[in-house]
Amino acid sequence: xxxxxxxxxxxxxxxxxxxxxxxxxxxxxxxxxxxxxxxxxxxxxxxxxxxxxxxxxxxxxxxxxxxxxxxxxxxxxxxxxxxxxxxxxxxxxxxxxxxxxxxxxx
Amino acid sequence: xxxxxxxxxxxxxxxxxxxxxxxxxxxxxxxxxxxxxxxxxxxxxxxxxxxxxxxxxxxxxxxxxxxxxxxxxxxxxxxxxxxxxxxxxxxxxxxxxxxxxxxxxxxxxxxxxxxxxxxxx
Numbered sequence: 001x002x003x004x005x006x007x008x009x010x011x012x013x014x015x016x017x018x019x020x021x022x023x024x025x026x027x028x029x030x031x032x033x034x035x036x037x038x039x040x041x042x043x044x045x046x047x048x049x050x051x052x053x054x055x056x057x058x059x060x061x062x063x064x065x066x067x068x069x070x071x072x073x074x075x076x077x078x079x080x081x082x083x084x085x086x087x088x089x090x091x092x093x094x095x096x097x098x099x100x101x102x103x104x105x106x
Numbered sequence: 107x108x109x110x111x112x113x114x115x116x117x118x119x120x121x122x123x124x125x126x127x128x129x130x131x132x133x134x135x136x137x138x139x140x141x142x143x144x145x146x147x148x149x150x151x152x153x154x155x156x157x158x159x160x161x162x163x164x165x166x167x168x169x170x171x172x173x174x175x176x177x178x179x180x181x182x183x184x185x186x187x188x189x190x191x192x193x194x195x196x197x198x199x200x201x202x203x204x205x206x207x208x209x210x211x212x213x214x215x216x217x218x219x220x221x222x223x224x225x226x227x
Contacts, residue, residue, distance in 0.1 A: 001168070034213045036151075043201055043217035044143075044151065050211045087151055091212045094165055095141070095153035 002026050002090050006098030012106045019075040021101045023066075023088035031067045032092040038100075039084045047086075048073065080105060108132040108216045110202050115221030122192050122225070128185040128202030128218055136160075136180035139205040141214060142187050144198035144223075154200070155187065170196075192225045199223075 003026040013019050023033065035048035046055045048064035051071055061076045075082055083105055088098040114126040128140070142154040155176040156165040164176055175188040185202050199222050203214035 032211070036214075038151075043219060044214070045217075046213050046215055049213045053211075055215075085150075089151075089213075094156065094167075097151040097153065100150040 002029060002093050002096050004088055004090055004096050004098040006088055006101055008101060009099065010102040010104065012104045013078050014106045015078055015080060017078045019078050019082075019103065021073040021086055021088075023071040023073070023098050025069045025071075025090055025092075027092075028068050029090045029092035032090055033064075033066070033071050034089045034091065035062075035064055035073045036087045036089060037082075037084045038087065044087065078103075078105075108204070110204065110216055110218035112200060112202055112218040112221035115200065115223045117224045117226065118192055119227050120193060120225055123188070123190045124192065124223060126187040126189065126200055126202075126221060126223070128187075130183045130185065130202075130204075133204070135178075135183040139207065140178060140185045141203045141205055142176060142185075143201045143203050143214070143217075144196075145201070145220075146195070146198040149198075152198075156205070157185070189223070192223075194225050197223060197225045 005024045031051040033051045036044040038044040047058050052064045063074045065072050085100045085102045087100050090096050109131045111129045118124050141156050144154050157176045173191045177186045199220040201220045202218045204216040206215040
């Protein structure tokens, strides 16, 4: 099974800050990685697919990069509505989610 | 508009059974692979099971293999999850999720609102 290690598990930042979350796969998954946003009480929402492609309608302040085993998710300028938990997901072999990063406003 | 609506959750005793349903609308259900994903209270997302568009290919997470059965009825635009031998650790919100795959990528593009399953005596 492929394990996904996401860090940090929680993050506190100020509005306007640049925020970065990392996700490491236990083996090479090429670019088979997605990023989701989940707000409290809501279903997850796809933000980034194939490691770096922005889903239609998602603000351009969100971006993703990486390949192989190391991936990065970035919010270029944090907005209040970005408060949520973010998950990476590999789809190289079935599906595995990272443990999530809870983002809070400082 | 794509809609996925789960139902069937509730309180069940350890060792009991429950059948979840997911009613799909707004798209050609028979053309899409589907998945179940769960989330224990205060915890992260855990993929549970996958079923191909025709129902011929099925996968399960190790944590539910042998206890859960995924199925679909394309004539009724419905996805199911039969859960047997339930344990306390199966307590979670269960989401159905549509899978969108191209030649090079796959992701879950639509999710239901979830249904809560509580396993407790």
